[in-house]
Amino acid sequence: MGGKIVVIGAGMGGLASAAQLAARGYDVTVVEKEETVGGKARRVMVDGRPVDGGPTVFTMRDVFDGIFQQCGAKLEDYLSIRRAEVIARHAWSTSGSEEERLDLFADPVRSEEAVGDFAGAQAARLYREFRHETRRMYDILNEPMMRGDNVSSPLPLLWRIGLWRVGDFAAMRPHQSMWKALKGFFPDPRLQQLFGRYATYCGSSPFAAPATLMLIAHVEAMGVWMIDGGIHALAEALRKLAEEQGVRFRMGTAVAEVLSERGRGARGVRLADGEQILADAVICNADPNAIAVGKFGGMAQRAVKPLAPGKRSLSALVWYAHAETSGFDLSHHNVFFSRDYAREFAQIASGEPPSEPTVYVCAIDRGGHDAIASVPAHGGRERLQIIVNAPANGDTHSYPSKETEQCTANMKATLQRCGLTLEADMPHQLATPAEWERLFPATGGALYGRASHGSAASFLRQGPRTRMPGLYCAGGATHPSAGVPMAALSGLLAARKVDADLALTKRSSRVATAGGTSMRSARTGVTG
Numbered sequence: 001m002g003g004k005i006v007v008i009g010a011g012m013g014g015l016a017s018a019a020q021l022a023a024r025g026y027d028v029t030v031v032e033k034e035e036t037v038g039g040k041a042r043r044v045m046v047d048g049r050p051v052d053g054g055p056t057v058f059t060m061r062d063v064f065d066g067i068f069q070q071c072g073a074k075l076e077d078y079l080s081i082r083r084a085e086v087i088a089r090h091a092w093s094t095s096g097s098e099e100e101r102l103d104l105f106a107d108p109v110r111s112e113e114a115v116g117d118f119a120g121a122q123a124a125r126l127y128r129e130f131r132h133e134t135r136r137m138y139d140i141l142n143e144p145m146m147r148g149d150n151v152s153s154p155l156p157l158l159w160r161i162g163l164w165r166v167g168d169f170a171a172m173r174p175h176q177s178m179w180k181a182l183k184g185f186f187p188d189p190r191l192q193q194l195f196g197r198y199a200t201y202c203g204s205s206p207f208a209a210p211a212t213l214m215l216i217a218h219v220e221a222m223g224v225w226m227i228d229g230g231i232h233a234l235a236e237a238l239r240k241l242a243e244e245q246g247v248r249f250r251m252g253t254a255v256a257e258v259l260s261e262r263g264r265g266a267r268g269v270r271l272a273d274g275e276q277i278l279a280d281a282v283i284c285n286a287d288p289n290a291i292a293v294g295k296f297g298g299m300a301q302r303a304v305k306p307l308a309p310g311k312r313s314l315s316a317l318v319w320y321a322h323a324e325t326s327g328f329d330l331s332h333h334n335v336f337f338s339r340d341y342a343r344e345f346a347q348i349a350s351g352e353p354p355s356e357p358t359v360y361v362c363a364i365d366r367g368g369h370d371a372i373a374s375v376p377a378h379g380g381r382e383r384l385q386i387i388v389n390a391p392a393n394g395d396t397h398s399y400p401s402k403e404t405e406q407c408t409a410n411m412k413a414t415l416q417r418c419g420l421t422l423e424a425d426m427p428h429q430l431a432t433p434a435e436w437e438r439l440f441p442a443t444g445g446a447l448y449g450r451a452s453h454g455s456a457a458s459f460l461r462q463g464p465r466t467r468m469p470g471l472y473c474a475g476g477a478t479h480p481s482a483g484v485p486m487a488a489l490s491g492l493l494a495a496r497k498v499d500a501d502l503a504l505t506k507r508s509s510r511v512a513t514a515g516g517t518s519m520r521s522a523r524t525g526v527t528g
């Protein structure tokens with residue numbers, strides 16, 4: 001094929017684009033402002049130990065199997081990976097007893113039994129029905145929406161699903177809120193809360209998200225995978241794969257501007273130190289809003305619509321800790337629920353961190369291959385990543401220490417109510433929305449792009465093409481959605497668009513040589 005491509009950012013989307021395009025014969029350079037690849041899938045050092053900095057729940061492994069296969073390689077030759085038997089352990093504090101704990105398993109029969117033991121035979125039956133429904137939603141949307149093009153309204157989606165399958169479209173319940181749908185399914189409020197939490201996987205509130213997002217429950221039920229070294233190790237494996245395909249990485253180097261030719265199309269980038277790298281196409285793996293607010297120069301600014309702060313997805317308070325724990329038998333993934341989910345999301349929507357938060361705890365040393373075998377049996381410290389949802393106001397609010405101390409106390413109080421005690425003076429670091437804004441500029445700390453609130457939100461996400469010919473977007477804030485596999489799918493989609501557009505440009509320029517049209521003007525026909 002041929003052609004020069006610059007990828008801005010080595011997050012999951014950027015890495016997937018780079019590997020794919022290099023495998024197709026393009027000359028690819030990835031420019032990353034940090035010293036390590038992975039973006040949100042970074043590592044943080046605490047008390048001398050590496051702690052997962054971002055994603056810990058790895059699903060849809062097949063997306064990555066596909067990327068490696070397309071490069072003639074195998075994922076398991078690069079990583080040690082295995083299926084988790086326990087998907088997650090959930091705990092409530094209404095009574096504080098051990099009976100208020102529920103595990104979901106890789107094995108659906110075990111999960112159903114567990115739901116039955118937890119909430120009764122009727123709940124087990126409803127859970128089975130819920131699984132069927134979420135599976136159907138996933139099957140309907142998987143190819144046309146998640147692995148396909150971005151679509152800007154329901155009609156083209158219906159077209160792709162098949163116009164005669166109107167029932168399938170209705171089955172996705174786009175106009176019903178997730179919370180309402182879950183209330184219809186499960187009389188037990190704890191199960192509503194458990195399955196409603198899946199909305200937060202793309203940074204949304206279950207009270208505002210469409211019921212369609214219930215399909216995330218099926219994504220997790222299909223399999224959660226454990227990777228030695230965490231999801232950062234997956235990013236490193238993708239880097240290795242990309243390098244084997246010939247991709248060059250410029251680490252610790254920020255892009256300051258997308259260069260354009262006479263204001264018409266992207267022709268490369270200018271780095272912060274002034275160096276220019278010319279290219280036939282540029283893929284931006286930074287948040288698209290960074291383009292819209294001018295972080296990549298005035299020429300590119302109008303290539304993408306800005307995202308109003310009110311439309312942002314959730315941010316998070318994330319503690320990276322090395323701590324002794326007691327009182328609760330932690331699994332690898334654990335969720336400790338608040339007593340009032342509606343209040344929690346109302347507080348976040350009003351710009352405050354929740355006073356009684358739901359808390360996710362990843363007990364990194366438990367359950368994986370590289371787990372420290374003796375974890376806590378003798379009361380030693382273990383590595384923890386702890387997440388609480390928070391408003392994406394990191395560009396306007398600095399989170400002073402008095403406030404973060406209160407947030408830490410609130411987080412610990414939820415754990416304590418559910419039976420888990422953390423060491424009082426645990427060595428830790430805390431990432432606030434302000435820190436996320438610093439790492440991912442122009443987001444306010446929103447970790448998943450636009451919130452999926454309302455029936456139209458999925459159609460409003462930035463697509464792979466921008467309004468500037470030759471400039472593309474990829475990543476968790478771009479179509480199809482946020483999350484590690486979705487960001488990678490977005491990267492693959494951007495790569496396909498680049499490939500198709502450059503092939504078209506080449507054909508047009510061959511015609512133009514005879515007819516007198518320039519190669520650039522042939523490309524200006526490309527729109528988002």
Ligand SMILES: Cc1cc2nc3c(=O)[nH]c(=O)nc-3n(C[C@H](O)[C@H](O)[C@H](O)COP(=O)(O)OP(=O)(O)OC[C@H]3O[C@@H](n4cnc5c(N)ncnc54)[C@H](O)[C@@H]3O)c2cc1C
Pocket residue numbers: 008009010011012013014031032033034037038039040041053054055056057058059253254255256285286287316318387439440441447448474475476477482483484485487488
């Ligand atoms: C705490 C946390 C927990 C999460 N948990 C999960 C989970 O369990 N499972 C899951 O699937 N997903 C999870 N996610 C979401 C998931 O991590 C993201 O959706 C996904 O990793 C985003 O990938 P991306 O392609 O958008 O790139 P990003 O990770 O956003 O990376 C973008 C890259 O661009 C670089 N960049 C930006 N500007 C410039 C510039 N000017 N020049 C050069 N480089 C630049 C950045 O430094 C960064 O490396 C979590 C996220 C967080 C933060």
